[in-house]
Amino acid sequence: MNGSSTDPAEGSEQPDAREEIMRATYxxxxxxxxxxxxxxxxxxxxxxxxxxxxxxxxxxDDLLLAFLDRFIDRLDKFLAEIQAETDDHEARLVAFLDRFVVDPDEDERQSFWRALLELRLRAAHDEEFRDQLEANNEAIREALTEIIAEGIDDGAFREVDSRATADLILDALEGARTRQATLGTDDAPLGTHESVREHVVSDLLV
Amino acid sequence: MNGSSTDPAEGSEQPDAREEIMRATYxxxxxxxxxxxxxxxxxxxxxxxxxxxxxxxxxxDDLLLAFLDRFIDRLDKFLAEIQAETDDHEARLVAFLDRFVVDPDEDERQSFWRALLELRLRAAHDEEFRDQLEANNEAIREALTEIIAEGIDDGAFREVDSRATADLILDALEGARTRQATLGTDDAPLGTHESVREHVVSDLLV
Structure with a gap:
C-alpha cells in the first residue's frame, strides 16, 4: 500500500544511485x-x-511513487527559501506564483506537465497513484494556503478563506499550464499569472 | 486537413443517423x-x-473531429439562450460560469472531461486534433470575452482586459474540473466557482 516510503537502499553504500535513477526517470x-x-x-x-x-x-510503480513523493520534500525546501528571502507577504506570494510560470521555450517542463497529466488520468482508476498525487497536490495547496494565512494574520492581506483562495490561484495556474502543454498556447501561464496578480493578489492587499 | 466539416451524409434520407452516432460517441x-x-x-x-x-x-478521426466541432454550435445556442434570458451583465456572466460546475454525482460529465484530457494529450502530437481542440477552446474563450466586453461597454463592469479576464476564469474552472475528474476532489468546481465569483466577478462590478 505504501511503496513510496519503503526504501530498500536505506544506508546503502551508493547514496547517489537513487538520485541518478530519479533524474533518469524525470x-x-x-x-x-x-x-x-x-x-x-x-x-x-x-x-x-x-x-x-x-x-x-x-x-x-514503487519507483514512480517514490519519484512523485520527492516533490513534496523539494516543495518544503522551496518554501524555506521563500521564507528566508523576504518578510514581505506579497513578495512571498508572488515568488510562489512565479514558480508556476513556464516559458514557451521550456520544452522539458511542458513535456513533464503532460506526463503528470497522463499519471493523473491513470490515477482516476488507481487508488495508490491517486493517493500519492493527491498528497502532492495537497502539499502545494497547503503551502500556498499557509502563505496567504500568514499574510492575513499579519494584517497584510484582508480576511479571506485562505484555502479557497489558494485553490482558485492554483486551479488557474494549472489550467493555464494544461492549455500551454496540450494546445500550444505558449503564453497561457504568463498571461494567467498576470491576471492572478491583477485580480486576486491585488484584491487581497489591505 | 479539414475532415470535421466535410459531411458525406448532407441531404441524406436519415437525418437522425448522424445524431445517433454522435450520441453513441459521447x-x-x-x-x-x-x-x-x-x-x-x-x-x-x-x-x-x-x-x-x-x-x-x-x-x-473524421468522426471524432466532427463530434468535437458540434460543441461549437452548441455553445452558440447556449449563448443565445443566455442573451435572451436576461439583460443583466452580471447574471449573464454567472449563468455562463454555472455551466462549468460539475456536481460530485455527475459521473458521466467527469468521465467526459477525462476523455477530453486524453484527446488534449493526443493533440500535443497531432496537428489536426490540436487545431480542432484549439478552435473549441477559442470559441469558449471568445464567448466569455464577449460577455465581459459587453458589460464593460454598458458600464456594468470596470475597464479590464476582457480576454485576459476570461482566460483567468476559464483556466481556474478547467483546472478545478481536472482536479475533480482525476484526483477525486469532488467539490473542486463548486469551490472554485464560488471563489471566482468572490474574487474576480465582484472585482469587475462597478
Missing part, C-alpha cells in the same frame, strides 16, 4: 511520457542496470 | 475513454452497423 517521462517509462529505459538513461534499479525499487 | 468516450472508442463500439452503442458509420464518416 528525463524519460519528459522525452517519452508514461508509456515510454520502462525499467530498461531508465537503466539506459541512468547508465546502470535493470537489476540495480530493482535492488532499490521492487517495481516500476 | 457515451463510449464517457464509459471507455479514447482507448475504447472503436467504430465497432460506436456501432453497437448506436444500434447500427460499422458500414453505415463509414458511410457518414470516412475514418474514426
Amino acid at each position: 528525463h524519460i517521462l519528459c522525452a517519452e511520457g508514461y508509456a515510454g517509462l520502462t525499467m530498461r529505459a531508465i537503466a539506459t538513461e541512468a547508465g546502470t542496470s535493470k537489476s540495480l534499479i530493482h535492488y532499490h525499487y521492487d517495481t516500476k | 457515451h463510449i468516450l464517457c464509459a471507455e475513454g479514447y482507448a475504447g472508442l472503436t467504430m465497432r463500439a460506436i456501432a453497437t452503442e448506436a444500434g447500427t452497423s460499422k458500414s453505415l458509420i463509414h458511410y457518414h464518416y470516412d475514418t474514426k
